[in-house]
Amino acid sequence: MEAKCALCDKIDKIEDNSPQGKYLKNSRVLSYLCEDCNLRIAEHTKERKASGQFHLNNGKTKKV
Numbered sequence: 001m002e003a004k005c006a007l008c009d010k011i012d013k014i015e016d017n018s019p020q021g022k023y024l025k026n027s028r029v030l031s032y033l034c035e036d037c038n039l040r041i042a043e044h045t046k047e048r049k050a051s052g053q054f055h056l057n058n059g060k061t062k063k064v
Contacts, residue, residue, distance in 0.1 A: 006031035 001014050001021050012034055014021045024032060033041070048054040 001025070003032040005034040005037055007037045008034060010034045010036075 001016050001024070002011050003014050003024060004011050012032075014024070016022075016025075024030065045054075
């Protein structure tokens with residue numbers, strides 16, 4: 001199975017029987033991120049959490 005990264009348009013080959021391959025097949029709404037983009041986003045998220053300016057919006061509270 002081939003999956004295209006939503007951010008950089010890199011095409012990766014994923015095994016059909018791997019957990020990630022099965023998950024992408026069954027949930028077509030989800031987008032795929034390659035390993036490089038996934039690591040880059042994880043680093044930026046850790047930096048934002050460490051800065052104290054990161055607030056997780058879980059959709060339960062609304063500020064009016």
